[in-house]
Amino acid sequence: MPETQHSCQVIENRKVGSVYYRLAFDAPVLAGAAQPGQFVHIRVSEGLEPLFRRPFSIYRAQDGRVEIFYEPVGKGSRLLVQKKKGDLLNVLGPLGRSFTPPGKDVRQIVFIGGGIGVAPFMLFSDRIKTHQAGKILLYGGRSKAHTFAMTEFRRNGVRPLIATDDGSVGVKGRVSELFSQIEISPETMIYTCGPRPMMAAVAAFAKANSLRGEASMEEVMACGLGACLGCSIPTSRGYRTVCHDGPVFPLEELVF
Ligand SMILES: Cc1cc2nc3c(=O)[nH]c(=O)nc-3n(C[C@H](O)[C@H](O)[C@H](O)COP(=O)(O)OP(=O)(O)OC[C@H]3O[C@@H](n4cnc5c(N)ncnc54)[C@H](O)[C@@H]3O)c2cc1C
Ligand code: FES
Numbered sequence: 001m002p003e004t005q006h007s008c009q010v011i012e013n014r015k016v017g018s019v020y021y022r023l024a025f026d027a028p029v030l031a032g033a034a035q036p037g038q039f040v041h042i043r044v045s046e047g048l049e050p051l052f053r054r055p056f057s058i059y060r061a062q063d064g065r066v067e068i069f070y071e072p073v074g075k076g077s078r079l080l081v082q083k084k085k086g087d088l089l090n091v092l093g094p095l096g097r098s099f100t101p102p103g104k105d106v107r108q109i110v111f112i113g114g115g116i117g118v119a120p121f122m123l124f125s126d127r128i129k130t131h132q133a134g135k136i137l138l139y140g141g142r143s144k145a146h147t148f149a150m151t152e153f154r155r156n157g158v159r160p161l162i163a164t165d166d167g168s169v170g171v172k173g174r175v176s177e178l179f180s181q182i183e184i185s186p187e188t189m190i191y192t193c194g195p196r197p198m199m200a201a202v203a204a205f206a207k208a209n210s211l212r213g214e215a216s217m218e219e220v221m222a223c224g225l226g227a228c229l230g231c232s233i234p235t236s237r238g239y240r241t242v243c244h245d246g247p248v249f250p251l252e253e254l255v256f
Helices: 028-033 075-081 115-127 151-155 175-181 196-208
Strands: 004-016 020-026 039-043 054-057 060-062 065-070 088-095 108-114 134-141 158-164 188-193 212-216 232-235 238-241 248-250
Touching: 004 028, 004 065, 020 075, 028 060, 028 065, 028 088, 039 065, 054 065, 054 075, 054 115, 060 115, 065 115, 108 115, 108 175, 108 196, 115 134, 115 151, 115 188, 134 175, 151 158, 158 175, 175 196, 188 196, 196 212
Parallel strands: 108 134, 108 188, 134 158, 188 212
Antiparallel strands: 004 020, 004 088, 020 065, 039 054, 039 088, 060 065, 212 248, 232 238
């Protein structure tokens, strides 16, 4: 489906835990078309400030509604916190290249997420619920406040394992402390999203062990449509735009 601009009514916008928010909006066409790893580009203000839309992964897409899971970090995302039920949101999407669904040969599916980078894996786990592979989520957060209830992942048959910088929940340290849970096998498939250093560590681990994988990259965006080249990143195939050629790339193509 070509990307489309939608005027969507907010259904709910609530705080989850002490840091993150979940915003749901009514968008039947978008919900029907969305694929895991794709994102929506949201105009967060009616005025000129901020001028550019803000990109958010599609966290859930079902029953005619789309949800995003977000952390207010700056001007744009803080404006989003103010949206209330019934407000209209101008949304462009679904945008970008999605994750490649795991083939029948895959025996272990490994999601590796850092902080808010876990967002695209909820929709992904919704969509591959019936896949026979064992599914784990290796999740890294700063502290307990930066993690969230893993119930929904468990419901989707995903076993979460957590690492926090301060050890307030799960293993103390980086998410790489959990890499020992990954089966070194050609039948393993890794999907990662999160801070750049974390994804660089995942890419190095995958390369050293000849594992297959994909990463969803983040870059500050303007047009979101591959036109301004503002979100270009270097890859082994030359510069590529995160918004249009990505955000999902094969791990081995990325240059960290
Ligand atoms: C494909 C994609 C999917 C994303 N999915 C989510 C998501 O599901 N949930 C979520 O909370 N956030 C997500 N982000 C990040 C989100 O877009 C930024 O946090 C948001 O645009 C920041 O806007 P702001 O106006 O609040 O912050 P600003 O005031 O613009 O910036 C605040 C800080 O955030 C940094 N920043 C700004 N934009 C980005 C960006 N795109 N990536 C990384 N750092 C940025 C700035 O450098 C600055 O340090 C995603 C980004 C991309 C590219
Ligand atoms: S934001 Fe314009 S090309 Fe990606």
